[in-house]
Amino acid sequence: MLVKGDKKFSRLIRWLQNMASSDAGRPVLNGIHIDGDQTMVTNGYRLVVIDTPKELQNLGPATIEGKVPAGEFESEFTNIEGKYPDFNTIYPNGVAQAVVDVDARLLRELLDGLSGTPSSVSLVLYGPNRPIELFGATRDDRDAYMVLMPMHRALDNKLTRPNGTTVEFVWPEKRIREMEETIERRDEEINELQGQIKELEDNE
Known part of the structure; x- marks a missing residue:
């Protein structure tokens, strides 16, 4: 055709x-x-x-x-x-740990300078709107360390996969609040359990 x-x-x-x-x-x-x-x-x-x-x-x-x-x-x-x-x-599922927007041209320019042979490039993410570290090797096998600055993402900017599902992402502030609430519930459960143990000991 x-x-x-x-x-x-x-x-x-x-x-x-x-x-x-x-x-x-x-x-x-x-x-x-x-x-x-x-x-x-x-x-x-x-x-x-x-x-x-x-x-x-x-x-x-x-x-x-x-x-x-x-x-x-x-x-x-x-x-x-x-x-x-x-x-x-x-498609990956679950909750994304970080979403970072970068300039595609800048990322491509960084990767173009790395080894063309089978090799790994490590991307280190510190969270949304934070710089990304890249560790790799140049074409002549020199260690290369790179930092790519982010482009700031709007909170309501959703990423939709081809199957129609969206990337689920919990922003750090919300995750911290959820962890604090979980710790508070655990503390209350521990205090209640300790009270029950003391009551049993007093009744012996």
């Missing part, structure tokens, strides 16, 4: 293809999966879900592969047979 687009679409497709797998043993992960108004790619370690571009809206549900050379605005795509993984099962 021939798909035509513009420069932005071509750039988007090349980015999605880079996010997909190259494992010949799992060919379905090598493609771009279109499912209604959502389009996704995964390699088993990362997942990207975006709104389906208008150029692909008539192709799904399907998993497709093809190349869009730089500078070209059309490509021939083919279908990949096989069942695409249920991405809904991998």
Whole structure:
């Protein structure tokens, strides 16, 4: 199937293809999966879900592969047979410990300078609207320490996953109050228990 687009679409497709797998043993992960108004790619370690571009809206549900050379605005795509993984099962659940907004350009520039070989980058979060520490290694294996300043997030700015659920996050002030209330209840229970023990001892 021939798909035509513009420069932005071509750039988007090349980015999605880079996010997909190259494992010949799992060919379905090598493609771009279109499912209604959502389009996704995964390699088993990362997942990207975006709104389906208008150029692909008539192709799904399907998993497709093809190349869009730089500078070209059309490509021939083919279908990949096989069942695409249920991405809904991998969304994190529970209460988030911290939400920090950062400038995507600044983060990308920091990561671009790190080792391209398999390596880890440690992100240290101190809570909302606090600086982030990053620990990694440069391409010539020098230790690298970085700090990325946050962009302040509004309290009512919700983050919604592709399945419609929102990220649940308890702001530190609320969490502290909840912990204080729990401690107070425990103190009351302990005092009551100690009173019962004393009463039993007095009756012996």
